[in-house]
Amino acid sequence: MDSFVFIGNDNISLQFLEKVIDKKKPYYIITGEDRISGRGRKLSPSPLVKISEKYSIEILKTSNPNSIEFIEILKRKRIPEFFLLFSFGYILKKEFLEIPKRMSVNIHPSLLPKYRGAAPINRVIMDGEKKSGVTFFKMDETLDGGDIICQKSFELKPYMDSLELREKMVDVASDIFLNFDWNKPFQLSKQDDKLATYAKKIKKKELFIDLEKDPNEVVNHINGLSEYGIKCRIGKYNVKIRKSVPSDYIVEKWNLKISQKGEMLLGCSNGSISVLKIQPEGKGIMDVKSFINGYKINTGEKICVEYSE
Numbered sequence: 001m002d003s004f005v006f007i008g009n010d011n012i013s014l015q016f017l018e019k020v021i022d023k024k025k026p027y028y029i030i031t032g033e034d035r036i037s038g039r040g041r042k043l044s045p046s047p048l049v050k051i052s053e054k055y056s057i058e059i060l061k062t063s064n065p066n067s068i069e070f071i072e073i074l075k076r077k078r079i080p081e082f083f084l085l086f087s088f089g090y091i092l093k094k095e096f097l098e099i100p101k102r103m104s105v106n107i108h109p110s111l112l113p114k115y116r117g118a119a120p121i122n123r124v125i126m127d128g129e130k131k132s133g134v135t136f137f138k139m140d141e142t143l144d145g146g147d148i149i150c151q152k153s154f155e156l157k158p159y160m161d162s163l164e165l166r167e168k169m170v171d172v173a174s175d176i177f178l179n180f181d182w183n184k185p186f187q188l189s190k191q192d193d194k195l196a197t198y199a200k201k202i203k204k205k206e207l208f209i210d211l212e213k214d215p216n217e218v219v220n221h222i223n224g225l226s227e228y229g230i231k232c233r234i235g236k237y238n239v240k241i242r243k244s245v246p247s248d249y250i251v252e253k254w255n256l257k258i259s260q261k262g263e264m265l266l267g268c269s270n271g272s273i274s275v276l277k278i279q280p281e282g283k284g285i286m287d288v289k290s291f292i293n294g295y296k297i298n299t300g301e302k303i304c305v306e307y308s309e
Contacts, residue, residue, distance in 0.1 A: 001024060001081070001082055001084065001105075001177065001180075001182035002024060002081075002182075002183075003027070003080045003081035003082065003101075004024070004026050004027065004080045004081065004082040004083065004084045004100075005026050005027050005028055005029070005030060005080045005082075005083050005084070005100070006026040006028075006029050006030070006048075006084050006085075006086075007029070007030040007031070007083055007084065007085040007086075007088050008029075008031060008046075008048055008085065008086045008087050008088055009031050009032045009046055009048070009087060009088050009089050010046075010047060010087050010089075011047050011166075012086065012087050012109070012166055012169070012170060013031075013047065013048060013086045013087045013088075014047040014048055014050075014051060015166070015167070015170045016086050016107070016170050016173055016174055016177075017029075017048065017051055017086075018051060019170060019171070019174035020174050020177055020178060021051065021055060023178055024177070024178065025055065025057065026057065026080075026084070027058075027077075027078050027080050028057060028058040028059065028060060028077065028078075029048055029051075029052050029057055029058070029059045029060070030059075030060050030062065030065065030074075030088075031046040031048045031049070031059060031060070031061055031062075031088075032046055032061065032062065032063065032088075032089065033061045033062065033063040034046070034061070046059075046061070060073070060074075065088075065090050065092060065096055066090070066092060066093045066095070066096055071095050071096055071099070074096075074099050075099060079099065079100065079101055080100050080101070081100060081101050081102045081182075082100050082102055082103060082104070082105055082182070083097070083099065083100045083103075083104040083105065083139075084105050084107070084177075085104065085105065085106045085107065085139065086106075086107040086173070087107075089118075091141070091143065092104070092139065092141070093141060094140075094141055097139050097140065097141070103138050103139070104138070104139040105136055105137070105138060105139065105149065106136070106137055106138075106139045106144070106146065107134065107135075107136055107173050107177070108120065108134070108135045108136075108137065108144055109121050109132070109134055109166075109169040109173070110124060110132060110133065110134075110135065110199065111131070111132060111133040111135060111151060111153055112135040112137060112144060112148060112151065112191055112196075113144075113145070113191040113192060113193065113195050113196035113197070114195065114196070114197045115132075115197055115198075115199040116143055116144035116145065116196055116197065116198055116199065117143065117144065117198045117199040117200055117201070118199060118200065118201040118202075119199045119200065119201055119202050120132075120199040121162050121165050121166055121169060122162050122199070122202055122224045122225055123199040123200070123224070124156070124165070124199075124224075125156070125160065125161070125162055125165060125220055125223055125224035126220050126221055126224035126225070127220070128216065128217075128220050129156065130155060130156055131153055131154070131155055131156060132153070132154065132156055132165070132169075133151055133152050133153035133154055133172070134151060134152055134169055134172045134173045134176060135148055135150075135151040136148070136149040136150050136151065136173075136176060136177075136180070137149055137191075138188055145191055145193065145196070146191075147188035147189060147190055147191070148188065148189045148190075148191060149180075149186060149188060150176060150180060150186075152172055152175075152176055154168065154172065159219060159223060159243075159244075159245045160223065161222075161223040161224075161226035161242075161243050162223065162224055162225060162226045162227055163226050163227050164226075166227075202225065202228070206221075206225065207225060207228050207229070207230060207231055208230065208231050208232065208305050208307065209222075209230050209231065209232035209241065209266075209303065209305060210305075211253055211254050211266060211267065211268040211269070211303060212253075212268070212269055213268060213269055214268065214269050214270045214271065215246035215247065215268055215270070215271040215272060215273050216246055218244070218266075218268050218273050219244050219245060219246050219273055222241050222242075222243065222244045222273075223243060223244065226242050226243055226277075228240075229241060229242050229279055230242075231305075231307040232303055232304065232305060232307065233303070233304045233305070233306050233307055234256060234297065234301055234302075234303055235256075235297065235301040235302065237280055237281070237295055238280070238281040238307050239278050239279060239280050239281065239291075240278070240279040240281075241275055241277075241278055241279075242276075242277035242278060242279055242285050243275075243276040243277040244266075244273045244274060244275050244276055245273065245274050245276060246271065246272075246273055246274070247263065247265050247271065247272045247273055247274040248271070249263075249265050249271070249272045250267075250271060250272065251265050251266065251267030251271075251272040252267045253267045253268060253269065254267060254302065254303050254304070255267045255300065255301070255302060255303065256297070256299065256300065256301040256302070256303055257272070257299045257300075258292060258297065258298065258299045259274075262289055262292065263275075263288070264278075264288045264291070264292055264297065266303055267303075274288075275288050276288060278291045280295065
């Protein structure tokens with residue numbers, strides 16, 4: 001794919017483009033307008049702005065890619081063979097998708113038709129799946145329902161977190177993109193809508209600990225949302241748990257135990273979990289031993305959902 005425009009709007013878009021741009025450079029980049037984010041409520045540009053500046057690639061920002069005005073701008077520019085989209089966040093209309101000479105292609109981090117939608121990387125871990133993959137498909141006006149160009153599956157490593165899975169997705173997607181023969185005609189295959197599942201957007205209420213579940217469910221929840229962190233209160237400290245694994249220890253539910261090996265165990269239904277990475281409020285992510293020693297955490301600390309921002 002030597003003739004393409006890249007479309008994306010977040011960190012996974014950036015990671016992919018960084019992997020391929022030295023070998024295949026887009027005509028230009030389409031991304032979203034600056035957004036208000038963070039505690040300071042400041043305008044932040046798309047992550048793709050920096051790479052566009054580094055490689056002197058034109059970037060077009062839009063908050064309404066389907067508008068007549070924006071589509072007219074695209075039609076006046078150099079028309080590529082392909083639009084290549086990876087995590088843009090908009091349902092695009094036919095008028096937009098038909099601008100390229102050949103087709104608009106979407107990279108989706110799941111084995112379609114499973115996990116269509118906003119959060120496939122998170123949901124596949126949260127659901128305890130053992131396998132996932134990457135799908136390239138021809139875009140239409142449906143939500144991730146277009147005909148499949150190619151896809152590649154892989155096994156998930158035990159207790160993989162969402163940040164690790166995102167890196168794996170980028171590696172697989174970039175390998176497919178760089179090695180697929182985009183110049184020759186290729187066959188498309190229909191998705192079976194009866195097998196489709198939906199990976200709904202992550203809600204704020206999901207970002208809190210729930211120790212009423214069994215260890216595997218708790219671990220899947222934490223690791224599936226590792227880029228956000230799962231909030232709870234340990235003793236007098238607000239924290240976000242970033243990674244965990246199940247433990248064989250029996251610990252009273254909603255209580256903390258420090259094992260002889262220095263593990264920090266949280267009691268849940270029918271067992272416990274061992275916390276591997278944690279982030280105290282206002283601090284960076286740290287390993288659990290640094291947290292235990294630095295914050296003087298002891299066996300018997302209570303765990304609760306209460307978390308004040």
